[in-house]
Amino acid sequence: xxxxxxxxxxxxRAEDHLPHTAxxxxxxxxxxxxGVGKTTMVGSVSEIRPLTTEExxxxxxxxxxxxxxxxxxxxxxxxxxxGRISITDQLVLYLFGTPGQxxxxxxxxxxxEGALGAVVLVDTRRLEVSFDVMGRLEERGVPFxxxxxxxxxxxxxxxxELRSALDLSEEIPMVECDVRxxxxxxxxxxxxMRYLHSLTxxxxxx
Amino acid sequence: MTPPRRQxxxxxxxxxxxxxxxxxxxxxxxxRLYVVAGADEDGARAALDLxxxxxxxxxxxxxxxxxxxxxxxxxxxxLSVAELSAYLNLPFSAMTVLITELLTxxxxxxxAPIVRQALPDRSLLEAVMHGLQRL
Numbered sequence: 001x002x003x004x005x006x007x008x009x010x011x012x013r014a015e016d017h018l019p020h021t022a023x024x025x026x027x028x029x030x031x032x033x034x035g036v037g038k039t040t041m042v043g044s045v046s047e048i049r050p051l052t053t054e055e056x057x058x059x060x061x062x063x064x065x066x067x068x069x070x071x072x073x074x075x076x077x078x079x080x081x082x083g084r085i086s087i088t089d090q091l092v093l094y095l096f097g098t099p100g101q102x103x104x105x106x107x108x109x110x111x112x113e114g115a116l117g118a119v120v121l122v123d124t125r126r127l128e129v130s131f132d133v134m135g136r137l138e139e140r141g142v143p144f145x146x147x148x149x150x151x152x153x154x155x156x157x158x159x160x161e162l163r164s165a166l167d168l169s170e171e172i173p174m175v176e177c178d179v180r181x182x183x184x185x186x187x188x189x190x191x192x193m194r195y196l197h198s199l200t201x202x203x204x205x206x
Numbered sequence: 207m208t209p210p211r212r213q214x215x216x217x218x219x220x221x222x223x224x225x226x227x228x229x230x231x232x233x234x235x236x237x238r239l240y241v242v243a244g245a246d247e248d249g250a251r252a253a254l255d256l257x258x259x260x261x262x263x264x265x266x267x268x269x270x271x272x273x274x275x276x277x278x279x280x281x282x283x284x285l286s287v288a289e290l291s292a293y294l295n296l297p298f299s300a301m302t303v304l305i306t307e308l309l310t311x312x313x314x315x316x317x318a319p320i321v322r323q324a325l326p327d328r329s330l331l332e333a334v335m336h337g338l339q340r341l
Contacts, residue, residue, distance in 0.1 A: 053288045127210050128210045139217060197335070
């Protein structure tokens, strides 16, 4: 903690304040490989300019609780971009874009507990980048939908072929999107919420 | 052209509960600090989440550190721990230390997040869908 208390502290703009009635927040996680469009998606639907929160972890601390005083080990700073959508005067939704690479997985152990669900953002030029993170979500029982971010020069596979390649069961929604467009990103989030809702109907949300 | 192929995985069995700290041993864990709810170490605790909303309950007292005063100034209106971390440029774990101090001093209030549950809240999901549709 090296904050020096200067007078030029940044803070939320007046229009970025939540109402006092805001009682609770929920979160959704957007995962995917580097450069797949996570931050763009967060930015296109967020009501605030996307912010960044950081955590410093030591490599040795991955998956281990106690890494205090381990200056000799390699420290890694992981940054997550996030945005916010006010749902009602009482309820706020936060979207976190988080790296899907294996070395960042420790974040899942604590910080992302309790997320309502996840969006796996996929680039068909590098499909395999998303494999591990999908498996990770499956192992943890975190419900997710798959969104194919349409890059102009990306190979276009038919959705059934992609579903088969990703080994996704029939009930997991898969949509194509352009995360630069607010409406398209919103529709991905709606797809996730409808899917979560359908899971509550069938009672298969664990 | 054939895309690369993946094989799906399945939920892992529940992990064993974390080992309890040795009796009388001090915990020195900066990553997982729990809120001591006005009690001793054995009292009820609430974890701080990235989206726990923090609201100031009072103006900074003269005894407040600059960091504490900055948090109190920022959360005159509710603000998530993640936003506080971003605006103050402090890592999440450092932020939770600061907020824990303020909670203990009863200078801020924490509003717990809504988390995914075994018994899902359908009306919550419906509210979120409704809110998204207005975007």
